[in-house]
Amino acid sequence: MNGHVPAEGEIRIGVYICHCGSNIAGVVDVAEVASWAAENLKDQGVVIARDYKFMCSSPGQDLVTDDIRDLGLNRIVVAACSPHLHENTFRTATARAGLNPYLCELVSIREQDSWVHTDKAAATAKAKAILAGGVERVRRNEPLDPITVNINPATLVVGGGIAGIQATLEIADAGFHVYLVEKDASIGGHMAQFDKTFPTLDCAACILTPRMVSAGTHPNVTLMTWSEVTHVDGYVGNFTVTIRKKARYVDESVCNGCGVCQEKCPKKVIDEVYEAGLGYRKAIYTPFDQAVPRTPVIDRENCTYFEKGTCKACEKFCESNAIRFDQKDEILTVEVGNIILATGYDIFDARQIAQYGYGRLPNVFTSLEFERLSNSAGPTNGHIVLRDGVTEPKTVGVIHCVGSRDRNFNNYCSAICCMQSLKFSHLVKEHTGATVYDFYIDMRTAAKGYDEFYQRVMEEGTLFVRGKPAEVTEAGRLPGEEGKLIVQVEDTLAGRQRRIPVDMVVLSVGLQPRADAKELAQRFGISCSSDGWAIEKHPKLDPVATMTEGVFIAGCVSGPKDIPTSVAQGAAAAARVLGRIQMKQMNLEPIKATVHPEHCSGCRICNTMCPYNAISFDDVKGVSFINAAMCQGCGTCVAACPAGAISGTGFSDEQVLAQIEGLLRVGADGLPLKRAAYPVAQHEGNGHRPEAPIEEAVRA
């Protein structure tokens, strides 16, 4: 058989069944499937059927490439894991052997069979059916050429927290342009609100602000704060992004950031965002002293001029004449090749857990409030005091897992709260010397230096109570409880109920997706979980990519993360983007729809089907045509065309109909499927089934 050259039009299929160790072979009888295919799919063109321990390994791929060369195979079917995992692996191998990669199909007998079924006979029968479907389909595959697109070297980064800043700097330092869009008035994100960072207790501002300044002054960075992405068009390499730059009422090009306007502004407003409601800002403000950019914004809702038509104190005192009360929102469009989403998280609203009393009991604080209290640049200059602003607490309770690991709220672990709580315990001790009770369910300190920090806090004398508090109340009824907050908790190590009176309670609230996470996902065409966290292309192997080419994710947008992980992800996403930029061009799946004008009746039904307006009507020829660059390949027009005049590459009618035939070749018992008699059955001896009339009936 060596060097067999297939006759013109002859289809020679090689079939490969992967054991995946015992992942598939433990449930599916792979040898049986292979011998069944060799025997029963001969007429379909199967010339060789093999099973092998790990098809994706180098020797596994060599089986395919050697057979293509030696046996003259011109179609390949690999039955293994999901095509989302290894389709590319086998298509690349096929191409290496000189065969068009689109003549190779991967069918899933792991995720859709061996991993979800336990009955071995049924799973083996299903594997045969899935394989037969792949064989029937691959017969109709056509050689395709990938579509090559140019990659615009500019990148959009959405979100100016530490992950977004890291990504921005990596790309900008490599010499490529970045548009960094931030919805707040300054970049910095949540990290800018923190005092110390665990476990090293570096001052957050000391490590963050130099990076903010680098991002703000980098020649390759266009910083757009107080701005939001409203619309995204295009595809990888060629996105057109519409950005709404909200009116600041201050001219950024003129303002020198001296801060006089903020001093002179007569209107004080409670700062709900940066100071977490504990401090004040003015109606014209920069969120904090080290803000980047230094240009303030006017809070239109609270500005006396916008309310009453008089004041303009800021304008009077501004030496650079930068105040512009008539400024309007600007709509800008930028062209970029790749997008990194680093939009971060919201914190859990502790008011939802009524029994902890946040919002009702004044001395119950959230973790973000505590961050501001302990921050030397915060509203109390770093003095940890009760809500009255003067009294230092003598005892403090820190409660873990508020809103996390709780089926009433968020089922997941917020990942950072244990370490954050330990940090609070340490800071309370350091600042006030108070007695600290730390209420935890499980202590999760699994990263470099984390557990050592836990031991340090234990040695400092923090009292750990294992148990989830049932309630925080001010209803004291025992001696020593008057005027205190009482934490009612089952101490699961001591095995008894305890009432612990404290002066202050800190709720270590969990992280949750941004309130607008679903709209964000929709806007950028990515998927998110039912919680709202963005879904990675692969949770382990591709954690910063998404299923949408050219859109990457970094930091807490895909789930709770600490600072080191967010920074690593920012850099990882940047590395992925830089790889794309260096390639200059990229190949896309050639999945597109085409109108065959000779069959088109000009009915225009397809014209309204396309959400991308890729289908137009040619008035002269009287037929519709599709703009290939705009077509995204969904195939809705292919299904809609009553004349069958539109074909879809990769998922043609012929391929899908053949796959259906193949899938229904064997029944649930592994034997040939018995077909029910239907009323329009054929005459005896007539070789074909009358599917056409029914099909046309519904198409029409």
Place this chain on the structure above:
Amino acid sequence: MSTQAPVAPAPAEGTGAATIAEATTFEPVIIGFTCNWCSYRAADLAGTARTKYPPNVRLIRLMCSGRLDPTFVLKAFSEGADAVLVSGCHPGECHYIEQNYKALRRFQLLSRTIQALGIEPGRLQLVWASAAEGVRLAGEIARVTEEVRELGPLNWPAGEIVDIDNVTLEAAWEATGGDAGGPPETPGGANPQHAAESAEAAR
């Protein structure tokens, strides 16, 4: 497609409804059409999480539920599927903006059409499943499988054999025992008429 040799060898003895009903526990075969971006990924996720479901469903990947040509569903029924499951992204979450709404419209029309052909509506089901809903998809597959098991095998009403491919409508009508003048105003009880009418009405 019809250039192919006949796919399934005939069963050793007997054909048609009578033999199918003999099976002790009926194991339906269900074809599932899934969207590349959500429900196919949900099936992947069910696999990764080792969520068990009955082995009766066999999935086909389409780029979008909007790609679902009604022909695919009828092809599946005619090839021996007992039911068809159509699955796509939740309304408002379509990867292609809004194409799942078009799938929904087709599904509703098709659901009525198959009833005219004598197929119970429970044999064609639509399930929305996002890429994160592996457990939900597995649960829905189990539910549909149970419902179809209750329905029993797809058992087209028996009737005279007519080769619609090679006869004119009038001849087909005569062959079914109708008047030479054409189909009556109201459908008769016999099912061959039923099918011939559907074909004609659609044209």
